[in-house]
Amino acid sequence: MGRKPCCEKIGLKRGPWTIEEDHRLMNFILNNGIHCWRVVPKLAGLLRCGKSCRLRWINYLRPDLKRGGFTDAEEDRIMELHSQLGNRWSKIASHFPGRTDNEIKNHWNTKIKKKMKHLGLNQAADEPINSITSRTESKQITNPNMSSTIKEKEETKEQPKDDVIIETTKPLIVSNNDEEIQAENCKTLYAEEVDIGSLFAMQDNEISISSSSFSSLYSNISRSESSSYLAGDSISLEQWDLDMTDPLVPWDLFTNLDDTLFLYDKM
DNA sequence: AAGTCGAGCAACCGCATGTGC
């Protein structure tokens, strides 16, 4: 009521993203990081709302995304977590590095639900064992049947810390969605604590990134490359030695656009 | 070959939540 919509509807593009739009968004975020989604499309030269850009980045462009089908073990884990957490897809997704809530939700609705119904677990497919009907309620109710480990993580907001390790030789200040974290005497930070854009903005610290789940993109960037990148000598995606596994859009198509597209810092 | 149907999934919508003033 009286509240402005999150985005201007007039004149903004909707529907599937084009390769050029993907390229612009990707380039912009890799160049500048993410500070305010609302201004991202404007500065990146996109006729999209910030919400749409955010979704596209999170669900598709993020370089640490794991692509490909879910394994049986992952499906089992999803079923287990769903029985405990209900339709809290983001919480479930937080247990699967490289997977998005949307992906898990879609997989649940299209595959697992069917599978469970086939096995005669109709109710389980539709509802969690400990059904939580609203997000408001879920914040107030502590699920008594929640397994101790998950309960613990819920309470302490502990996240799995086995994916990305970033080692520094100097105190490190990075931001996590505008929240600054100073890792004074800490040599190791984890992916959940690091905003990638800010990571590249750290010019004075020596950083090495080692990660299995970052094999896709960032692990292939040496510090010198990212420094010159930030200094304005933009590098093309070709130089990044991309190693995306099973992308829906081949990265080759992006590199062909490099000559015709402009980067924000060249505007 | 053309039409129909359904599965899969990307993207949108609206509401909730967090934050700053």
Added chain:
DNA sequence: TGCACATGCGGTTGCTCGACT
């Protein structure tokens, strides 16, 4: 304290494409 705004989240829609008739 209340308002405005940005972002996050979950439900839903609608497009695409392959299988089938």
